[in-house]
Amino acid sequence: MADKQPIVEHLYTADPSAHVFNNRLYVYPSHDRETDIKDNDKGDQYDMADYHVFSMDEVGGPVTDHGVVLKADDIPWVSKQLWAPDAAAKNGKYYLYFPARDKHDIFRIGVAVGDTPEGPFKPEPEPIQGSFSIDPASFVDDDGQAYLYFGGLWGGQLQCYANTEFDASQLGANEPSSGPALSAKVAKLTPDMLSFASAVTDVQLLDAETAQPIAATDHARRFFEAAWLHKYNGKYYFSYSTGDTHFLAYGIGDSPLGPFTYAGRILDPVIGWTTHHSIAEFKGKWWLFYHDATLSGGRNHLRCVKIREIVYDDQGKILLKDPQPT
Numbered sequence: 001m002a003d004k005q006p007i008v009e010h011l012y013t014a015d016p017s018a019h020v021f022n023n024r025l026y027v028y029p030s031h032d033r034e035t036d037i038k039d040n041d042k043g044d045q046y047d048m049a050d051y052h053v054f055s056m057d058e059v060g061g062p063v064t065d066h067g068v069v070l071k072a073d074d075i076p077w078v079s080k081q082l083w084a085p086d087a088a089a090k091n092g093k094y095y096l097y098f099p100a101r102d103k104h105d106i107f108r109i110g111v112a113v114g115d116t117p118e119g120p121f122k123p124e125p126e127p128i129q130g131s132f133s134i135d136p137a138s139f140v141d142d143d144g145q146a147y148l149y150f151g152g153l154w155g156g157q158l159q160c161y162a163n164t165e166f167d168a169s170q171l172g173a174n175e176p177s178s179g180p181a182l183s184a185k186v187a188k189l190t191p192d193m194l195s196f197a198s199a200v201t202d203v204q205l206l207d208a209e210t211a212q213p214i215a216a217t218d219h220a221r222r223f224f225e226a227a228w229l230h231k232y233n234g235k236y237y238f239s240y241s242t243g244d245t246h247f248l249a250y251g252i253g254d255s256p257l258g259p260f261t262y263a264g265r266i267l268d269p270v271i272g273w274t275t276h277h278s279i280a281e282f283k284g285k286w287w288l289f290y291h292d293a294t295l296s297g298g299r300n301h302l303r304c305v306k307i308r309e310i311v312y313d314d315q316g317k318i319l320l321k322d323p324q325p326t
């Protein structure tokens with residue numbers, strides 16, 4: 001089985017968040033760029049400075065690059081590193097959620113507002129109050145309530161929030177080596193989509209047999225980064241990257257707030273250290289949007305977005321339609 005082609009090759013793209021707006025498929029990725037910064041666990045080499053939006057009428061059809069829709073220089077609170085974004089639609093407006101380091105080098109999550117899915121997006125002057133870490137993913141449920149999921153370990157700084165107070169001593173650290181794994185976070189969004197409407201809570205991920213939280217040492221299954229939430233057949237699917245073991249994995253639950261019971265892997269490791277994805281239904285089929293580093297010959301911070309079809313078995317488990325090349 002031949003590997004998939006990148007959706008675009010004129011830019012390096014990563015961390016694709018896909019949504020269908022007005023019957024068109026939109027992809028909101030990170031925009032990777034060349035840098036001399038050496039790879040480190042803080043992720044300094046992922047030094048992105050702006051976002052592009054892409055759209056298409058058909059998977060596999062021509063892709064439109066809508067150009068730069070937001071840049072770091074235009075966001076008052078940002079110092080650097082525009083990492084994995086996501087978008088949402090509500091109230092006839094479009095919202096781009098993005099993580100970046102603030103002027104104190106701490107990751108926060110911002111929001112920018114646009115009149116169309118292809119932007120441009122005007123940033124709010126401050127990050128979302130109460131936000132922290134990276135990789136925001138929005139989900140608007142059928143009742144109109146919107147949620148924001150977020151968090152990422154190591155360079156994503158989630159380990160600094162293991163207790164309720166921010167712990168700066170953990171900035172260069174990795175994660176706990178015993179006890180339950182650190183969880184992704186979730187908060188409800190206010191009706192105007194600009195603030196948290198609830199306390200930030202843990203996204204609990206449970207083992208199917210014991211109903212206990214996945215352990216911190218269980219690196220093949222524990223949450224690392226790249227949260228995504230989608231709904232299929234009345235169930236909520238929370239999917240994520242396992243980071244240093246390089247899987248895309250997921251759990252299934254009955255509420256957008258969890259808990260989610262671990263259900264398996266979606267994708268095996270790709271070329272490149274990071275793996276990050278989204279899942280969306282478009283024209284009656286379900287699609288996995290992901291990245292690898294094939295376009296740059298394997299350079300971890302220069303990635304390319306690809307798309308694969310997924311299907312569900314009769315238990316609601318996710319399967320790749322075509323086998324993943326090894």
Ligand code: FUB
Binds near residue numbers: 014030084226274276
């Ligand atoms: O693109 C920068 C970071 O790499 C993302 O925020 C992570 O999810 C990983 O893909």
